[in-house]
Amino acid sequence: MASNQNNTAEPAIRFDGVSISYVLADGGRYDAVAPVDISIADGAFVSIVGPTGCGKSTLLNVAAGLAAPTTGSATIFGKPLAGINAQAGYLFQQDALMPWKTAQDNVALGLEVQGLPRAQALAKAHDMLRRVGLKGFGERYPHQLSGGQKKRVALAQVLVRGPKILLMDEPFGPLDAQTRLIMGELLSGLWQADRKAVIFVTHDLDEAIGLSDRVLIMAAGPQSRIIGDFEIGLERPRDLAEIRSDSRFHTLHAEIWAVLRDEVRKTYRDVEAA
């Protein structure tokens, strides 16, 4: 597997032989993910792309500490992960804001539970909401915000705690194409200012190439594994709309798609056969 980590420091996330199996209702066993080894360098933006149901979200949950691997282990900055990964912030695909709290209270909450006084937490929350472009929206409840605005609040909620690792599970999946692009640019800009290790799970190859330093391709399940590992050498800062017409983007896209295509077809063939 090609990976040019010349970084001598501990990787932000390391998976050693992590596999995930489920016990099925009929007593059988479903091996969702075959043992995989992944190493994510600190400050690297890594996307995981794969067909639907390949277990990429499950891997992310293992990194978050929300799910335990069946075999293998996850190591975070050199320390074995047990329980919730306190170094990580998680951006969910679905709405994860507390609907009974205003935007600013949602953002401040993560700081308040750490013991920060409310006034300070709110000040930081306001600052973070401004950075995600929601100045003046603090008093709104989630149901009073659009899908894109809710994502911005969720992003602020994650970033305000200053996590060293960002885990994102198709965060912009439910949004329309234009909003996705704008959210991608927002994320890219914020990440540029403060480089954290990122695992970005998506099924959108354009999005993955545009945002990432490295794209991992997962095979279709069951027993899915990493079948491709691509360095994205495009210089930063990038203009996500412009970059799609860059010739190197096309070359990379064609190269990665060649690997991904067979897996996507496999998934649909299985679905049709079933």
Added chain:
Amino acid sequence: MSRAKLLVLQVGVAVIAIAIWHVVTTTNLIGDQKVMKFFFSTPADVFWRTWKVFAEGTIWRHLGITLWETILAFVIGSAAGIVIGFWFARQPLVAAVFDPYVKMINALPRVVLAPIFALWFGLGIWSKVALGFTLVFFVVFFNVYQGVKEVNPVVLANARMLGMNERQLLRHVYWPAALSWVFSSLHTSVGFALVGAVVGEYLGSSAGLGYLIHQAEGVFDVAGVFSGMLILAVFVVIIDGLVTMIEGRLLKWRPSTEIKTQA
């Protein structure tokens, strides 16, 4: 439809209903006027009677007692429902063990409990509070149980990723989720508290709206019965309006298109 137009139509329904009532009970159009008046009284008599109890001030004591019983039944029933609902939802074993008994007690028509409560708690307010309690408790209990059980797993996972411990999860996630279910059943539970109070009074007491109606019935005083029902109806509408106001304040985080859940 504009508010004014709607109001005119709503008032129109009342005017027509009262007009029909008046014609039927004061003329021989449908049947013998004296018989009709005996069974249905007349609007004038009912309004006059209602006016009299307010003018003389005798009604206030009864209204006060019914209100007090309603409030007590609601507060005690809700508190118990919240605590037990929370406990069952967080302790699946306890919930599983008690499940058949909870269902059994809830299936019991509460009216049959009234004589037992009168025996246990006497003819004062506490037997009525107990009856209202058995109604309110189950509404709140089931709502809290459901609310805690069905907390959105994504919100919960997010809260855990934000670093919340068990106590903080209870405070910031489970508690508001459960409360929102309690509030969405406020109309039902307040209504049940009132039903408990009035039915209890009706079956045996010395004061309250239920008592007044029962007294009037005992002497075939139809105007008195109707007057009691009118006061009760207005009383319910006022309480329901207050609940709607409180609900609006407490659930302002909810979209206004929210469908009201009924227990």
